Amino acid sequence: MIAIIVLLLVLLGGDDDDDDAADSTTTTSSQTTVPEATTTTEEPETTTTEPETTTTAAPTTTVAANPAPVIAVAGAPDAVACDAPTDVELSWESENANSVDVAVDGQPFATRGPSGTDLFPFACDGSPHTYLFTATSTDGQTAEESVVIEQS
Numbered sequence: 001m002i003a004i005i006v007l008l009l010v011l012l013g014g015d016d017d018d019d020d021a022a023d024s025t026t027t028t029s030s031q032t033t034v035p036e037a038t039t040t041t042e043e044p045e046t047t048t049t050e051p052e053t054t055t056t057a058a059p060t061t062t063v064a065a066n067p068a069p070v071i072a073v074a075g076a077p078d079a080v081a082c083d084a085p086t087d088v089e090l091s092w093e094s095e096n097a098n099s100v101d102v103a104v105d106g107q108p109f110a111t112r113g114p115s116g117t118d119l120f121p122f123a124c125d126g127s128p129h130t131y132l133f134t135a136t137s138t139d140g141q142t143a144e145e146s147v148v149i150e151q152s
Helices: 002-013 018-023
Strands: 070-074 086-095 099-104 107-112 116-122 129-136 142-151
Touching: 070 129, 070 142, 086 129, 086 142, 099 116, 107 116
Parallel strands: none
Antiparallel strands: 070 086, 086 116, 099 107, 099 129, 129 142
16 A cells, blocks of 8 residues: 555656656555454344143033932731732832832833832732832932732
């Protein structure tokens, strides 16, 4: 850079008179300090966000199965002596049931509570009679017990 400045001064610094140019020479030297250029390049900040994954388990409801009903019939005689139609007293107890249906010889007779004692018809026709007790729970499960009573 300095050499270019000196060259320009020499070329432009002279006058048209060649004699004067030969007699005197002027040399000008200058030094210019230019700070070195600094280039700063900032990279743009890149943020990568992974999509958030949320896993939600379906609610689990555990429902304990209602226990099956149980029924027992008590107090039934083995045989009934009769000369005319009569009644027999039968008792029953059930667990986990809300009602008990009673059928006599396959025919629906009555619906009763889960436990009790009642009189049921007994036809004196020489044939045995079957009393079927069916306990039913609130969810529809059933249990049965039957007794057969003979005529003596």
